[in-house]
Structures are given as C-alpha cells and as structure tokens.
Amino acid sequence: MASLSANKKHKVTVVGSGNWGSTIAKVVAENTASHPDLFEKEVQMWVFEEQVEGRNLTELINEKHENQKYLPGIPLPKHVIANPSIEDAVKGSTILVFNLPHQFIIAQCRQIKGHIEPYARGISCIKGVNVGDGKISLFSETIGRELGIYCGALSGANIANEVAQEKWCETTIAYDPPPVDSQAPTPAKTPPNGTPASSQLDLTKLDQHKDVSGLPSKVKLKPLPAEFHPIDHVTIKTLFHRPYFHARVVSDVAGVSLGGALKNIVALAAGWVDGLGWGDNAKAAIMRVGLLEMVDFGKRFFGKTIQTKTFTEESAGVADLITTCSGGRNHRCAKMSVVEGKSIAEIEERELNGQKLQGVSTAEEVNNFLKSQGLEKEFPLFTAVSQILKGEAKYEDIPKLIESETSDAFA
Numbered sequence: 001m002a003s004l005s006a007n008k009k010h011k012v013t014v015v016g017s018g019n020w021g022s023t024i025a026k027v028v029a030e031n032t033a034s035h036p037d038l039f040e041k042e043v044q045m046w047v048f049e050e051q052v053e054g055r056n057l058t059e060l061i062n063e064k065h066e067n068q069k070y071l072p073g074i075p076l077p078k079h080v081i082a083n084p085s086i087e088d089a090v091k092g093s094t095i096l097v098f099n100l101p102h103q104f105i106i107a108q109c110r111q112i113k114g115h116i117e118p119y120a121r122g123i124s125c126i127k128g129v130n131v132g133d134g135k136i137s138l139f140s141e142t143i144g145r146e147l148g149i150y151c152g153a154l155s156g157a158n159i160a161n162e163v164a165q166e167k168w169c170e171t172t173i174a175y176d177p178p179p180v181d182s183q184a185p186t187p188a189k190t191p192p193n194g195t196p197a198s199s200q201l202d203l204t205k206l207d208q209h210k211d212v213s214g215l216p217s218k219v220k221l222k223p224l225p226a227e228f229h230p231i232d233h234v235t236i237k238t239l240f241h242r243p244y245f246h247a248r249v250v251s252d253v254a255g256v257s258l259g260g261a262l263k264n265i266v267a268l269a270a271g272w273v274d275g276l277g278w279g280d281n282a283k284a285a286i287m288r289v290g291l292l293e294m295v296d297f298g299k300r301f302f303g304k305t306i307q308t309k310t311f312t313e314e315s316a317g318v319a320d321l322i323t324t325c326s327g328g329r330n331h332r333c334a335k336m337s338v339v340e341g342k343s344i345a346e347i348e349e350r351e352l353n354g355q356k357l358q359g360v361s362t363a364e365e366v367n368n369f370l371k372s373q374g375l376e377k378e379f380p381l382f383t384a385v386s387q388i389l390k391g392e393a394k395y396e397d398i399p400k401l402i403e404s405e406t407s408d409a410f411a
C-alpha cells in the first residue's frame with residue numbers, strides 16, 4: 001500500500017527501439033499519459049544511433065514521431081523521446097524496460113552501470129538466454145546481476161506489428177522481487193571517490209547462490225524511497241495493460257523468460273517443415289515436441305521456481321509458441337530458407353531491414369549448454385535444430401531425429 005507521502009512519479013525508460021522496443025515504448029507511453037498520478041508522462045527511449053536516409057534515426061523519430069526503420073507506419077506518442085545517449089536516457093528513472101535483441105544487452109548494461117538509480121526496478125522484454133562457461137541464466141537475472149537491481153520479465157504471444165496496430169492480444173508479466181533491505185541506506189549514485197554505486201557491491205566476495213532475481217542472496221534489494229508509489233503488481237500492470245494488450249501479472253520469472261526464449265528454436269523447425277510443404281499436422285507435431293522440451297528444460301535447470309502451468313496456461317507459454325510458429329520472423333525466415341535453398345542468415349539480411357532473429361543464436365547457445373551437461377540426446381528437437389543449422393543433418397531428417405522423444409515432463 002502506498003504511503004500518504006507517495007507523491008513522486010515514476011520515470012520510465014525503454015532501453016531499445018527495434019520492432020518490439022518501439023512498440024512497447026508506444027504501449028507504456030499511452031499508459032504514462034493515462035495515469036499522471038503514477039507516472040511522469042515523458043518516456044525516454046534509448047536508440048542505438050544510426051543513419052536513415054542520411055539523417056540520425058533519433059532526429060527522425062523525434063521529428064516525425066515514427067520509427068521509420070523498425071516500426072514504419074505506426075505513429076508514436078509525441079512524449080516518447082528518442083535519446084542516443086543511454087546514460088542520459090536512464091538517468092533518474094525508477095522503471096527500466098529492457099527491450100533489445102539479446103546479443104546486445106550485456107554491453108548496454110555495462111554502459112549504464114553507475115548511471116541508474118540504485119533503487120530502480122527492471123522489466124526485461126528480451127527473448128533469449130545467456131549461456132557461458134557451461135552455465136545458463138535468464139536475461140532478467142543477467143540484468144539484475146550486472147546492475148544490482150531487481151528485474152522481472154514480460155513475454156507473450158506478441159508479434160510486434162500486430163500489437164503496434166492495436167490488434168488485441170494477451171501478455172504475461174512475471175514480477176517477484178525479493179524482500180527489500182529496509183536497514184540499508186539508499187546509496188548515492190556516485191560516491192565522492194567517483195566509484196559508481198553498483199560497483200560498490202563486490203559480488204565476487206558474496207555467496208554466489210542466487211535466486212532468479214539474479215542477485216546473490218546476500219545482496220538485498222535497495223528500498224524505493226517512501227515518496228514513490230511501490231512498484232508492485234498493480235503499478236506494473238498499470239504501466240503495460242492496454243485495451244488491446246491484456247497483461248496478466250504472475251510470479252514465475254523463469255517460466256515466462258524461458259517460454260519466450262525457447263519457442264524461437266521450435267519456430268525454426270516449424271518454418272522448415274512448412275517450407276518442405278509438409279502441412280499443418282507436421283507443424284503441430286513440432287510444436288507438441290517443442291513444448292515438452294521447453295517444459296523439461298525449465299524443470300531441469302530452473303526447477304526450484306518454475307511452474308509447468310506457465311507453459312501451458314499463460315500467453316508466455318503455449319500461446320507464444322503457436323503465434324511464433326505461425327507468423328513470427330523466425331518461422332518466416334526458416335520457411336523461406338527451405339523454399340529458396342538459401343541460408344537463414346542470407347534471408348534475415350534481405351528480409352528484415354536490420355531486425356534480428358533470435359532463434360538461430362538461441363539454438364546454438366542452448367546446444368552449447370546441453371553439450372556441456374552431456375544432455376543433447378534428452379532434447380532431440382533442440383539438438384536437431386542445432387545440427388541442421390550446422391549442416392550436420394537435413395530438414396528431412398527431423399522425424400527420425402525426434403522420434404526417440406520420450407519426455408515425461410508433464411508426468
């Protein structure tokens with residue numbers, strides 16, 4: 001419950017401005033305008049600066065209120081402000097919405113470290129997983145760890161162009177911050193010796209056991225100053241829910257994040273069988289096996305907190321799998337690569353005008369992780385996708401490669 005003195009408004013920044021980043025900036029800006037009691041109206045949107053028609057993309061967005069390159073034809077609210085400086089865009093924000101292709105997020109977090117409010121909260125809209133040194137983590141965790149803040153996740157059956165056109169859909173937001181450290185004084189952003197506040201947390205010296213907040217267990221969340229409304233499920237829902245974008249708020253951050261990441265691998269296989277002209281039954285078989293492997297993967301590697309029902313009941317699970325295997329970019333490019341006999345990379349370059357597929361790198365990353373665990377055979381569809389991408393198997397081999405599927409993930 002908000003205290004009587006909770007009169008300070010939340011400032012919101014969207015870190016990223018691609019096809020989904022620009023769409024989410026539109027969604028949240030509509031809500032900041034509708035809820036002036038809770039939010040500052042202006043929404044900062046960090047833009048990776050580039051030249052479009054000989055001009056800076058940020059200037060074009062701020063002049064035309066449209067992202068001509070990544071979300072053409074969709075008017076953005078005038079109070080979405082494109083900012084080429086990420087440090088400046090995040091300054092003073094209490095809510096940071098991360099929405100970038102997953103390969104870029106760590107570099108951007110390192111750039112903003114020490115420039116954010118230590119009590120800020122994040123929401124990751126990124127669909128991907130972070131794999132390195134035989135370890136796997138969610139991007140919500142990675143962001144949390146890099147910045148010393150709590151980060152939840154938003155994911156769902158949300159093809160950006162449809163959301164941007166205000167065609168109705170659902171989404172799932174997972175937000176489950178650990179208890180705040182009410183004893184801790186809120187640290188100054190930049191202490192007198194010039195060391196950024198987040199680097200004051202010497203994470204290497206602390207117990208490395210972590211929950212899915214990404215924060216090592218001895219690092220406590222910095223409390224939000226009392227003059228702000230709490231950033232709870234109600235505030236989060238108010239920021240994202242629109243008449244055409246129905247948000248359900250849950251607590252399973254791992255389930256929501258993994259659903260969004262892993263379905264991109266399945267969508268490649270679905271695109272390939274469509275490209276082969278094998279029909280809807282074949283695609284349904286791919287989705288069935290894919291869903292089983294998604295649940296099994298979650299339970300094995302994030303078992304402490306994950307809930308099977310997130311995959312079967314939420315937009316972030318089965319609904320996102322279905323939409324991505326029907327109308328997503330991963331599916332479309334995979335299908336074209338079979339029909340035209342070209343690599344997916346070639347098709348991505350030609351078709352997407354700078355947008356990035358996430359399925360190919362996620363398939364490789366998940367395969368590297370499974371290999372490091374000696375578990376490739378337990379995930380035959382994920383493994384088949386990786387083998388096909390590497391040229392070690394053919395599209396036509398998929399039925400044979402996955403027929404040993406015996407997962408009892410739902411048992």
Ligand SMILES: NC(=O)C1=CN([C@@H]2O[C@H](COP(=O)(O)OP(=O)(O)OC[C@H]3O[C@@H](n4cnc5c(N)ncnc54)[C@H](O)[C@@H]3O)[C@@H](O)[C@H]2O)C=CC1
Nearest residue numbers: 017018019020021048099100101104126127159160355356
């Ligand atoms: N587009 C969609 O329909 C949906 C996408 N997502 C997820 O949202 C995340 C973001 O996707 P999109 O906004 O669609 O991105 P996108 O696919 O449109 O990617 C282009 C973006 O990457 C940026 N970029 C290019 N090079 C960069 C660099 N070196 N450093 C930083 N940024 C760079 C570009 O400036 C542009 O903003 C992804 O994880 C995606 O899977 C989730 C739901 C729907």
Ligand SMILES: O=C(CO)COP(=O)(O)O
Nearest residue numbers: 156157158159328329330
């Ligand atoms: O995540 C998406 C829809 O929910 C979009 O998927 P693609 O990246 O394959 O277009």
